[in-house]
Amino acid sequence: MELLEIQPRELKFTFELKKQSSCSIHLVNKSDQYLAFKVKTTSPKRYCVRPNTGVVKPNAECDVMVTMQAQRVAPPDMQCKDKFLIQSTVVPYGTTETDIRSDMFAKDSGKYLEEKKLRVVLIGPAHSPVLLPLNGLLKQDPCHENFSQKDQLLSGVENTPPAHVVAKDVEGFKTAKVTDESRAAKDVESRPAEDVDELKLTNDIAKENLAKDIEELNSKLNVVELNLSEAKLIITKLTEERSMATREKETLKHELAMLRKKSDVRRVRVGFPFLFVLIIALIGIAAGYLMHS
Known part of the structure; x- marks a missing residue:
């Protein structure tokens, strides 16, 4: 089912050098749901779109004004290769223009996204009768x-x-007819160029999606870098605690060795020395010998 009806399917601008030209796009919501829309163009610097995003209520209508800026040079044969793309998608009930985000129109969001392309047609000023x-x-x-x-x-x-x-x-009239036929032939020959413009529009949309993916990757990288910084701090803290534990262990070993050394000295000092005992024994033997004699 078609969500958004768009009229007209060709944007016709009256082209005059150094003068602006405007036309309107009429949007009709044919569904019973809220629809958000977004207008894109292959030449954003050449056109002013108001509004370029918005919300159309169920069975309601909306007008978008497109203004072509004043140009200093006319395109060859009055052929314009610019294109417009109107995207629309279903949004929750009560959504307003301030609630619209760019990710609502991403193709990888899983939502149904309706896209319609509009051509640009230039018309000469009506200075002479037709x-x-x-x-x-x-x-x-x-x-x-x-x-x-x-x-x-x-x-x-x-x-x-x-x-x-x-x-x-x-x-x-015959000359005008021949001119129109030649222009029609040139228009047929320029169809591949229109395909190139459509490809350019698709590439612009792909670039926009790529920019969003790069932004998401950058945010994820920032989170990973933050986690790495926290992990480095924890590792540094654990390394310091391990060093302190090692130093305390060495200190305890040194103190234990000192205590063992002191206990050995005390054990040696308990009782009489061997030389003292030997002298006493000799004295005793001499005294006994003298007493017997």
């Missing part, structure tokens, strides 16, 4: 003709121009 055939004769287009009482008879019958004027008008 002749149209009528009953075998040529008549001015009512859109470009200024009527006056002198152009009509009192009876209301149209004036018939002289024969030489009619002949010149016929020649001009």
Whole structure:
């Protein structure tokens, strides 16, 4: 089912050098849900879109004004290769314009995304009358003709121009027809260029999605770097605690060795020395010998 009806499908601008030109896009929400839309173009510096994003309520309508900035140079053969892309998607009930985010229109979001492309057509200014055939004769287009009482008879019958004027008008009409046919042929030949523009628009959208992915990766890298910094701090703290434990262990070993050395000295000092005992024994033997003698 078509969510958003868009009229017209071609944006027609009246092209005049150093003058702006505007046209409107009419959007109609054909569903019973809130729809968010976004307008993109292949030449963002050349056009001003107001609003470029918005919300259309169920069964409601919205107008978007597109303004082409003043140009200093006319394109060749008045052929414009610019394109517009209108994206629309379903949003929750009560969503407003301030709630719209760029990720709502991402193709990898899992939501249904409706896209429609619009061509740009340039029209020359209506400074000269346009002749149209009528009953075998040529008549001015009512859109470009200024009527006056002198152009009509009192009876209301149209004036018939002289024969030489009619002949010149016929020649001009044939020339205009040949020009239109040549332009149509050039338009057919320029179809591949339009495909290139569509590819350019797709590439712009892909670049935008790539920029979003890069931004997400950068945020994830920042989180990983923060976790690495915390892990380094924890490792440094554990290393310091291990060094302190090692120093305390060495200190305890040294103190234990000192205590063992002191206990050995005390054990040696307990009792009489061997030389003292030997002298006492000799004295005793000598005294005994003297007493017996």
